[in-house]
Amino acid sequence: MAELVISGLRAAVGGKEILRGVDLAVRSGEVHAVMGPNGSGKSTLAHVVMGRPGYDVIGGSVTLDGVDLLALEPWERAAAGLFSAMQYPTEVPGVALADVLEEALVAVGRGGGDVAERMRFEAERIGFDERFLSRPVNVDLSGGEKKRNETLQLGVLQPRIAILDEIDSGLDIDALRKVARRVEAETEERGLGVLAITHYRRLLSVLRADAVHVLARGRVVMSGGPELADRLEASGYAGFTDEGE
């Protein structure tokens, strides 16, 4: 059983406060969707929890099973069981994905397995063309292929909690279904806990959310069940963006 607890999290970029007190908790096997208008701080939330440089935490806490994640380096957060699928995965020229995953597994004492075989297995499950596996990390991949590559890595690394930042963008309907199914299977088979940032309900038709949260102006302003996503799809965020400063 794992539990990610984000409590009163405040963070700034370049002196501008983006997150203004975020509270969220994700337990093993749960799927929490985070929706909200552009600029509301969704991606910032993903970056701050993973520890991307350039973001200043100015208040609050983030813990994974009681361990203070904010005190750890990004790789240590990953070693603790956190994974972050990026909205815009970085291209790393000349570096083979198998080497990256092997290094990551070695760092947590899980090296020595057949990473290449596990990559092929994961690739097949999400319809990721095997010939992409030998390419340098994310180089010359389309947006959708990059998202599948992130999902593949999630499958190989087997984190306890995953943050998915618009994993659905760039994917066609078939690919989206496969990716969502793969993540859903992880939640059921291994008890993966998921924080899924998305703009669209369609991700949640396969990856079933236990809770939907609306992030606006750096705060969770509303939480509800899956039906909240349907309402947002119909009504938009008009009611949330007008909040006074």
Add this chain to the structure above:
Amino acid sequence: MARIGGPAWLRARRAAAIERFAVTPLPTVEQEVWRYSRIPELDLAAYAPLPPGASSAVGIPEQLRVVLETLGARAAVVAVVNGRVVHVEVDPAIAALGVEVGRLVELDAPGATLGSISGAPTTAFAQLHAAFSADPVLVRVPAGVVVPAPVVVLHWTDAPSSATFPHLVVDAGEDSEVVVYDHNASEDVDALVLPVAELRARPASRLRYVHGQVLGPQVWQLGRQLSRVEQDASFSTAMVALGGDYARLEVESTLAGRGSAGEMLAVYFGEERQMHDFRSLQDHVAPRTTSNLLFKGAVQGRARSVYTGLIHIGKHAAGVDAFQTNRNIKLSEGAWAESVPNLEIENNDVRCSHASAVGPVDEDQRYYLESRGVPPARAERLIVLGFFEEVLERLAVPAAAAPLRSEIAAKLDRRDRQAVGAGA
């Protein structure tokens, strides 16, 4: 001079060169091509040329045998120890095609090929080289012949306080094709090496040359590589410089014939107090010529590197494409890298670009790998290896890349150990 030996025509050349050397000043850092260099530290009196018989080497030294084994199939092998040819072997099937590989004094008296690309020596070091170069090597491929495996030239230096002057001439005949691997290594001795390579790609030929440099940490290298690419020929040179204390290479390629194309690639990686110093010239003389340069370097510890390069487009060189890219990764605070690209264009009908960068490991790339769970030092190691891969994967002698990759990895491992030591 006589004590160096050799045929009369070569001795006469040497005598003339030593006279000119005596009246030519050594370069200073005030000259642009020597700016940033360590030339003021050079004490020529600390080194001496070797008389014949000074080295007892017979056959290929063990250290070079190991290299040969990794290279696999080859058309010919020449081993040069302390500036003298000690071993020549040519695959009989290759020799039957008329391919000549071996001592230039035996194959090309009175030396028509010697200096045919480099021209008469004008600088002090060129004259010094001409004065003391004892035993040049010639690789000559007849017109129309495709050499199916690399020609390997191995240079080894093990004489302390020696000055050696290796000279390689490659002459690729019309419509011929050849790959030459030139390996430069040494014992850990305080030697000075002044190598010169003259590379000629005659019309419609395909000449690919790879220079691997893993000299010992005390060696000084002042090298020159001159190529001439004739009509419709394609030429490529790739240099991997990992060794030496101060290792300099001037690389000049002349696109001399219409429709010729040249590719210039380099990887260099210095550690501790090493310095790598590259000066390039892409000289477009003829129209419709193309050149593409990609030099990638890294420095760690207190190492330094210099890249300065010039693209020159001559008056008659219309319809030229010329590109120059130099990228450097600075892996420590104490390391230093300089990058100075230049253009000199005398014809407006050209497409030219140059780009240069010096900086730390890309932060986004490092973060991406760290977010997967890769510790920072391991992430940087992967990124640096990947950074060099763009060049290494294109080496015309793929088998030569593996030991060079290992050497790069070993340098990164030493960096990690030092980082751990510093943290303890």
